Amino acid sequence: MKKILASIIVCVSLASSVQAQVDPLYSQYLNNPFLINPAYGGMNKSLNVTAGYRNQWAGFDGSPTTISATGHSSLFDNRMGAGLIISQDRVGEYTNSFVQATYSYKVRFDDYRYISFGLQAGFMNFKNDNSRLNIADPTDPTFANPLNITKPSFGAGAIFRTDQLFIGLSVPRMLKVKENFEDITASLYTQHIYGFASYVFLLTDRVKLKPAVLIRTVSGSPLSADLNFQFNIDERYAVGALTRNFNTFGLLAQMKINELRFGYVFELPTNKSVGTRFTSHEITLGINLSVFNFHDLAQISDF
Numbered sequence: 001m002k003k004i005l006a007s008i009i010v011c012v013s014l015a016s017s018v019q020a021q022v023d024p025l026y027s028q029y030l031n032n033p034f035l036i037n038p039a040y041g042g043m044n045k046s047l048n049v050t051a052g053y054r055n056q057w058a059g060f061d062g063s064p065t066t067i068s069a070t071g072h073s074s075l076f077d078n079r080m081g082a083g084l085i086i087s088q089d090r091v092g093e094y095t096n097s098f099v100q101a102t103y104s105y106k107v108r109f110d111d112y113r114y115i116s117f118g119l120q121a122g123f124m125n126f127k128n129d130n131s132r133l134n135i136a137d138p139t140d141p142t143f144a145n146p147l148n149i150t151k152p153s154f155g156a157g158a159i160f161r162t163d164q165l166f167i168g169l170s171v172p173r174m175l176k177v178k179e180n181f182e183d184i185t186a187s188l189y190t191q192h193i194y195g196f197a198s199y200v201f202l203l204t205d206r207v208k209l210k211p212a213v214l215i216r217t218v219s220g221s222p223l224s225a226d227l228n229f230q231f232n233i234d235e236r237y238a239v240g241a242l243t244r245n246f247n248t249f250g251l252l253a254q255m256k257i258n259e260l261r262f263g264y265v266f267e268l269p270t271n272k273s274v275g276t277r278f279t280s281h282e283i284t285l286g287i288n289l290s291v292f293n294f295h296d297l298a299q300i301s302d303f
Contacts, residue, residue, distance in 0.1 A: 033166075042078065053067050104117065212226075
C-alpha cells in the first residue's frame with residue numbers, strides 16, 4: 001500500500017511541476033487581455049466572442065496544447081461588463097480545465113481615462129488519463145485510480161486606461177489548490193500574478209505602434225517577461241514581433257474583416273529553451289457585435 005501511495009504522489013508531484021503550477025501560455029493577450037484579467041470585460045463597448053488554439057512545442061512528446069473560448073459584453077451604458085472564460089490545458093496525460101464567469105465595473109475620470117475593476121468566479125478541474133501512457137503492466141494497481149479533482153476558483157483584476165495607455169494587474173485564480181493523500185499534501189495549483197502595460201504611438205494617420213510588456217510571477221518559478229511590438233495599419237491589419245525571456249522569439253499577424261478578427265502567432269524557441277525544432281503555433285478567431293443601443297463598433301481600437 002505504501003508503495004502504491006508513493007507512486008501516486010510521484011505522479012501528482014510531476015503534474016504539479018510540469019503543468020498544474022503553471023497557467024496556460026497565450027501570445028495574443030495583447031489583443032485579448034480578457035484571458036488574464038477580468039477587468040477587461042466589456043471594455044470595447046460591444047459583445048466580443050473569441051476562440052483560440054495553441055500548440056506549444058509541436059513535435060515534442062506530450063507537448064502542451066491549449067484551447068480557449070471567451071465571451072464578454074459591456075452593459076448598462078458601458079458602465080459594467082460581464083463575461084465567461086472557458087479554457088483547457090493539456091500536458092501529456094494531464095488536463096487542467098477552467099470555467100469562470102466575470103463581472104467588471106468602470107470608474108470614469110473623464111471621456112479618456114478610467115479604471116476598471118473585475119472579479120471572476122468558477123471552478124478548475126485537474127485530471128489525468130492513464131490511457132495516454134505506455135504502461136508496461138496494465139494491471140498495475142498504481143494506475144487504477146486516475147486523478148480527477150474539482151475545486152472552486154476566484155480571481156480579480158484592475159485596469160487603468162486612457163486613449164493611449166493601458167496598465168493592468170490581475171490574479172485570475174487566487175486560491176491555492178492542495179489535495180491530501182493520507183499523510184501527504186500535494187500542491188496542484190499556486191496562484192499567478194500578471195502585470196501588463198502597453199502604449200500606443202501614433203506614427204501617421206494610418207499607422208500606430210503598440211509596444212507592450214507582460215510580467216508573470218508565481219511562487220517557486222523564476223520571473224517571466226514577454227516583450228511585444230505591434231504595428232497597427234488602418235485598424236484592419238497588424239504585424240509584430242515578440243520575445244519571451246529572450247529564449248523564445250516569435251512573429252504575429254492579425255487581420256480584421258468587418259466584424260471578424262483572425263490572428264496567428266509563430267514562435268521559435270532557442271537552445272536555451274527546448275531547441276529550435278519544436279516551434280509553437282497559436283491561432284484565434286473573434287467577432288465583435290453590436291447588441292445594445294449603447295454599443296459602438298466604431299470605437300473599438302484594441303485591434
